[in-house]
Amino acid sequence: MTPVLYNLPFVAVVVLTIIGLATIVLKRNLIKIFLGITILESAVNLFLVSLGYREGGIAPIYTNAPDRLMVLPTPQALTLTSIVIGVATTALLLSFAIVIWKKYGSIEIGFLRRLKE
Amino acid sequence: MRMSKIVRTGACILYPLITIFGLYVVVHGHLTPGGGFQGGAVIATAAALVLVAFSHADIAGMVRKTVFSAQESLGLLLFIGAGILGLLAGAPFFANILANSGLLFGLAVPPGSNPGDLNTAGVIPIMNIAVGVEVWGGLAIILMYLFSATGGEGA
Amino acid sequence: MIPPFVIENSPALMVIVPFVAAFIAPFSGRVAPALRALVVGGAMAITSAITLLLASDVYAHGTRLYVFGAQAATLAVPPDSGGIPVRIMFTVDPMSALMLVITAISAFAVVLYSLTSERHHSGLGSYYTLFLLMVTGILGMVSTGDIFNFFVFLEILSIASAGLIAFRIDGGVAVEAAIKYFVLSTIGALAILFAIGIYYGEYNALNMALIAQRMQFTLLDQLALVLIIAALAMKCGAVPMHFWTPDAYSMAPSSITALLVVASQASLYGLFRTVFSLYNITLNAACVGWLIIILGVLSMVVGVTMAIPQKNVKRLMAYHAISQTGYMLLGVGVGLAVLGNQPLLDAFGYMAMEGGIFHIINHAMYKGLLFLTAGAIFFRIGTYDLNKMGGLGHSMKWTMIFFIIGALAIAGIPPFNGFASKLMIYESVFAFNPVLSVIAMVVSILTLASFVKVFHSIFMGPVLPEYKDVREVPRPMLAGMGILALVVILFGIFPSLVVETLVAPAAHALADQGMYIAAVIGGGV
Numbered sequence: 001m002t003p004v005l006y007n008l009p010f011v012a013v014v015v016l017t018i019i020g021l022a023t024i025v026l027k028r029n030l031i032k033i034f035l036g037i038t039i040l041e042s043a044v045n046l047f048l049v050s051l052g053y054r055e056g057g058i059a060p061i062y063t064n065a066p067d068r069l070m071v072l073p074t075p076q077a078l079t080l081t082s083i084v085i086g087v088a089t090t091a092l093l094l095s096f097a098i099v100i101w102k103k104y105g106s107i108e109i110g111f112l113r114r115l116k117e
Numbered sequence: 118m119r120m121s122k123i124v125r126t127g128a129c130i131l132y133p134l135i136t137i138f139g140l141y142v143v144v145h146g147h148l149t150p151g152g153g154f155q156g157g158a159v160i161a162t163a164a165a166l167v168l169v170a171f172s173h174a175d176i177a178g179m180v181r182k183t184v185f186s187a188q189e190s191l192g193l194l195l196f197i198g199a200g201i202l203g204l205l206a207g208a209p210f211f212a213n214i215l216a217n218s219g220l221l222f223g224l225a226v227p228p229g230s231n232p233g234d235l236n237t238a239g240v241i242p243i244m245n246i247a248v249g250v251e252v253w254g255g256l257a258i259i260l261m262y263l264f265s266a267t268g269g270e271g272a
Numbered sequence: 273m274i275p276p277f278v279i280e281n282s283p284a285l286m287v288i289v290p291f292v293a294a295f296i297a298p299f300s301g302r303v304a305p306a307l308r309a310l311v312v313g314g315a316m317a318i319t320s321a322i323t324l325l326l327a328s329d330v331y332a333h334g335t336r337l338y339v340f341g342a343q344a345a346t347l348a349v350p351p352d353s354g355g356i357p358v359r360i361m362f363t364v365d366p367m368s369a370l371m372l373v374i375t376a377i378s379a380f381a382v383v384l385y386s387l388t389s390e391r392h393h394s395g396l397g398s399y400y401t402l403f404l405l406m407v408t409g410i411l412g413m414v415s416t417g418d419i420f421n422f423f424v425f426l427e428i429l430s431i432a433s434a435g436l437i438a439f440r441i442d443g444g445v446a447v448e449a450a451i452k453y454f455v456l457s458t459i460g461a462l463a464i465l466f467a468i469g470i471y472y473g474e475y476n477a478l479n480m481a482l483i484a485q486r487m488q489f490t491l492l493d494q495l496a497l498v499l500i501i502a503a504l505a506m507k508c509g510a511v512p513m514h515f516w517t518p519d520a521y522s523m524a525p526s527s528i529t530a531l532l533v534v535a536s537q538a539s540l541y542g543l544f545r546t547v548f549s550l551y552n553i554t555l556n557a558a559c560v561g562w563l564i565i566i567l568g569v570l571s572m573v574v575g576v577t578m579a580i581p582q583k584n585v586k587r588l589m590a591y592h593a594i595s596q597t598g599y600m601l602l603g604v605g606v607g608l609a610v611l612g613n614q615p616l617l618d619a620f621g622y623m624a625m626e627g628g629i630f631h632i633i634n635h636a637m638y639k640g641l642l643f644l645t646a647g648a649i650f651f652r653i654g655t656y657d658l659n660k661m662g663g664l665g666h667s668m669k670w671t672m673i674f675f676i677i678g679a680l681a682i683a684g685i686p687p688f689n690g691f692a693s694k695l696m697i698y699e700s701v702f703a704f705n706p707v708l709s710v711i712a713m714v715v716s717i718l719t720l721a722s723f724v725k726v727f728h729s730i731f732m733g734p735v736l737p738e739y740k741d742v743r744e745v746p747r748p749m750l751a752g753m754g755i756l757a758l759v760v761i762l763f764g765i766f767p768s769l770v771v772e773t774l775v776a777p778a779a780h781a782l783a784d785q786g787m788y789i790a791a792v793i794g795g796g797v
Contacts, residue, residue: 024455030451033455037458037459040459040462041462044462044465044469047466047469048465048469048472051472051473072476074472074478075469075472078420078469078472080154080155081420081424082465083154084154085424085427087256088431089427089431089454089458091259091263092434092435092454093451093454093455095262095263095266096438096451098263098266098267099438099441099444100444100447100448100451102266102444103441103443103444103447104444112448112451114444114445114448115445115449115519115523186298187299190295190296190298194292194295194296197291197292201288203341204281204284208342208344209281209284209338209340209341209344209345210281210284210288210340210341211340211341212340212341212343213341
């Protein structure tokens, strides 16, 4: 039981990745596909943050810190950058969805077939 | 279709409080969790609250989009300028030459509790403020464009 | 003559100048369009000059390091860090320098072209912002020495180019192409981020040289290698992940398509950097080499066969771009397959890698030229459909000459540059496995056939009545195309000079992992 408990964040990463990929591949509504991309991004961010954990570690701040192990701060910076990139990606995808709705009248991907061959 | 009076009054009361909290998160980024992007996103939440409570047409009459666009570019140029400060002093780009350099920026802080100096982290809080201003402008302008594109089609 | 400040800080300035100009452009556009043209053109000229300066410095003196935020620019290993590089740095070695040369020439020609070809559109402030951000993304991606920094610049490039593909909304069709490109691109970038997380978790390092030094080929590393190869091969348009390429290349404005070709080459550079500099001989070279060779052969064959029935001239050229990417993958894959084996490497391995890398720069030049000529035709007659065109050779003589130069170069006819790189690939691949070389030659013949058909239907024949008063395109557009055509001709006439100054140092720097690691970790003031 205990190995599963220690690896619980990584199990969650795998579950979220599968849910995200399944949403992107199986759903027909454009907004749901973009939500699947957001779920996949959350999975990768969770993976990055949980890499830095050290057992029994404290927050990585030096002022008045007791002499114990600290969790790694670098993955926190990587995750923050990735979240910012995710915000920009989501904003761009949503504005594409608005233009598609205005021009095509529907946001089901069955209708996005004007580019063939 | 307007939101009820309770929603509109609540938004008017909460909006400055959220903005001040966001600015606190921005400015204290080198000491507590937070920093430029996090604080900027909190302030943009305030803008989103106001945009939802009042219709886009009312807000567009009060604030022009070019103000936010200028704010975004200004924040970015301030960020690059803080990096170029290092270039001008002979070090590589983004070098933290202001840290621990006397005057306002003080000397290295001794461990333990003490009042410290105003800004011993050098360029980092300046960059935090620049990024906070930029993210505020950027997210507000994204929200205004998204609301204006769908505003005329129904609630 | 050039201040030493500029030479020492050129890697940083190369990225700062377009970045700052990108955000000044909308405000100068509000004052006057001529001022915006001056700001954009001037910034791009300065950037190209600094980039070429940096590239020539690297070719003369070896790998350049630039550490951000340190006391001195080359202090990679600070004295109190325990012997490892801790900061983000740019590591410009000769392979990066080659990609910088491509970007500098291509981007400058494209800016000259698009200042005239886009002047009738609205929203140009945002167009130039995204354009300069795309150039920043490419320049950063090929010079960085830190793997997370590579991911950040890759995302800057993807977001900017997705916005630019959807620029001419075209009744929604361009936005559909941009959505296809951007969804695939985001999934690929997330796969790369997952692989970066795996490297960080295993080796506690983000610097490429440090990961290379600590690399043992465990199961997790194999997983990361597969993710990175899949994602970066998708970004450069290799089969079977090529489905975004015809849509995105045909719906973007032509100047952006020429720059998207350079962006795809930069992703190809990322793939080679990972496989050669991060892994090198720790991986199973024959297996991974054959994987890349198979991707290359599939791309060549599928690209050229799908191009033959196309009626839209830009879709046809996009399929040919997929096919030419196959040549590069084939050449460098053969070099990878013999990597552990020094006698074979000296016999034909280095020549195969040099052929593949030389093909990268040739392809960027002649494919960019072809897309710009297609854009010039669209500028005058408003359509890309081959069935509607005809007889344009009478009025658009310069465009016809540039198209002939580009078409002969892509088919591999001497004295243009395509012939030199294709000959190197044929010879070396024949020594490795004759079947692959025969496939490559057949694909080349089919390419020539396809372009003869296109040339005939656009330029030959009597003048059609609806195109009676079509004139030549304005001079800045001709100047942009002329720069690329000049490079095509010069590289074709002096191929051995180009190979020994530009390409051979790049191939040797790529294959030699020890030199890369020593330049970063052995270095320090």
